[in-house]
Amino acid sequence: MFENINPLDEAKIREQAEQMEKEQNEVASTFAATFSTESGKRCLKHLAVVCNRDTGCVRNPNNPNASSVLFESGKQAVYNYILFLLRHDNERRKRQ
Helix, strand or coil: CCCCCCCCCHHHHHHHHHHHHHHHHHHHHHHHHHHCCHHHHHHHHHHHHHCCCCCCCCCCCCCCCHHHHHHHHHHHHHHHHHHHHHHHHHHHHHHC
């Protein structure tokens, strides 16, 4: 996606950072548009449950192996990323 650049080339680094910020803002806006609908709100509520928002990582105490912990932690990470994007978009809109 982004080319390798000389660490001393400040203009290229700045340009790349601006491009990355623009892309993050676009993705955040897309997530906000999706999850602000009634269907999106229902999906987010469901994701909170299946991604273990309010519980620990391991959903099956009878089988708390490393794979299970990593799987459940990954689900929490995805849910937290969605929340991050929604907050990011909200804060960006407030600054405008």
